[in-house]
Amino acid sequence: MSEVRTQPQEAEIWAWLDEVPDPEIPAISLVDLGIIRDVKWAGDVLEVTVTPTYSGCPATSVINFDIEKALRDHGIEQITLKRQLSPPWTTDWLSEKGRAKLEAYGIAPPTDAKGPEKCPHCGGTHLERISQFGSTPCKAQWRCKDCLEPFDYFKCI
Amino acid sequence: MSADLFEFLCRMGDNCLILGHRVSEWCGHAPVLEEDIALANTALDLIGQTQLWLGLAGEVEGKGRSADDLAFLRDAWDFRNVLLVELPNGDFGQTLMRQFLFDAWQELMLSALTQSSEPRVAEIAQKAVKEVAYHVERSGDTVIGLGDGSAESHARMQAALDLLYPYVGELFESDAVDQAMVKAGIAPDPESLRAAYDAKLAQVMGEATLTLPDDRFAHKGGRTGRMHTEHLGHILTEMQWLQRAYPGASW
Incomplete structure (x- = not known):
């Protein structure tokens, strides 16, 4: 007979996942990023639904690995990861906490306008775009004309 | 029906795969760092889209083939990309x-x-x-910047347009597969997209001070698989080398 164990509550699992950093932007968690869409028990199996940010984002497989590892470390043995494409991920799903952490980390959070609101270093508002693409699929390169520093902008999608 | 859908999905996926591979050839070679990164990111998006299209193609086919199997284990005659995307990069x-x-x-x-x-x-x-909204914004801006740029860049962009325009028509050709997709409500008739495409081209080429060729002759044969250019075989030689040399290799 195997030992009967209580299943951790879903809220507790969300809290664990909120401690798993994004592999490319470790300042924010996977929950902050908004890519974890659902966590639920199906019998003894925990189903975690994940939405990719960009189709070709190379971090996707690392993210799946990190989720699985974190949950195993908390004693969950049976895990199914489901990929959900629809509705597609949007930067609106970034949490408020995540947006604040991004800015503190030096990455301007996404805005509805077509560019960053202010420089994440000095708060300057005289900004110019260097390139629509950046160091990861989700970022663009901008420069502040007040402090002259380049910075990443988390672009809207 | 599922055979037609498979064909349609291969066409969508192979366009992304072959163009994604072509664009990735620029990695480490672009004129400036920002462009290098932009090209690599575009290639990455295209390869990601390939996984989705070919993954679904394999699912629809029902023979247990994965996106990787379709990408790495088919030969030139089974590819369904338009000829435009397999052409060499040029400058x-x-x-x-x-x-x-x-x-x-x-x-x-x-x-x-x-x-x-x-x-x-x-x-x-x-x-x-x-x-793709980001891709077209950037490629359109660059065509305008270079077309309406120096005499040298203008001449090169006009030469590129003259060379590539005869490959545009294939994107809008329609055959039995397309008609089956239209009938099932799965995809539009490619011909129905031409007017909006022409309007977009006229706007961008106008701003770029480039002249669209009058002749609408179209090289065809890629999306039906009837005949690819010689360039596809060379791409596959490089792209499929590992799986050919070490069948089933994985990591």
């Missing part, structure tokens, strides 16, 4: 001209596919169209 201007000619079509196609009666097609399109 930076030619690469960006090809990208714009493709992006402008892909944006229209994906927008239409977001309304597909096949939910799996619609959800891939909804995802990809957001990425």
Whole structure:
């Protein structure tokens, strides 16, 4: 007979996942990023639904690995990861906490306008775009004309 | 029906795969760092979209083939990409001209596919169209910047347009597979996208001070698989080398 164990509550699992950093932007968690869409028990199996940010984002497989590892470390043995494409991920799903952490980390959070609101270093508002693409699929390169520093902008999608 | 859908999905996936591979050839070679990163990111998006299209193609086919199997274990005659995407990169201007000619079509196609009666097609399109909006903005801006640039860049962009325009027509050709897709409400008739495409080209080429060729002759044969250019075999030689040399290798 195997030992009967209580299943951790879903809220507790969300809290664990909120401690798993994004592999490319470790300042924010996977929950902050908004890519974890659902966590639920199906019998003894925990189903975690994940939405990719960009189709070709190379971090996707690392993210799946990190989720699985974190949950195993908390004693969950049976895990199914489901990929959900629809509705597609949007930067609106970034949490408020995540947006604040991004800015503190030096990455301007996404805005509805077509560019960053202010420089994440000095708060300057005289900004110019260097390139629509950046160091990861989700970022663009901008420069502040007040402090002259380049910075990443988390672009809207 | 599923044979036609498989064919359609291979066409969508192979366009992304072959163009993605072509664009990735620029990695480490672009004229400036920002462009290198932009090209690599574009290639990455295209390869990601390939996984979605060919993954679904394998699922629809029902023979247990994965996206990787389709990408790495088919030979040239089974590829269904348009000829435009397999053409060599040429110079930076030619690469960006090809990208714009493709992006402008892909944006229209994906927008239409977001309304597909096949939910799996619609959800891939909804995802990809957001990425392609960035591609077409950048490739269009670059075509304008270089076309309306120096005498040298203008001449090169005009030469690129003259060279590539005869490959545009294939994007809009329609055959029995397309008619089956239209009938099932899965995909639009490619011909129905031409007017909007022409309008986009006229606007961008106008701003770029480039002249669209009058002749609408179209090289064809890629999307039907009847005949590819010699360039496809060379791409596959490089792209498929590892799986050919070490069958079943994985990591």
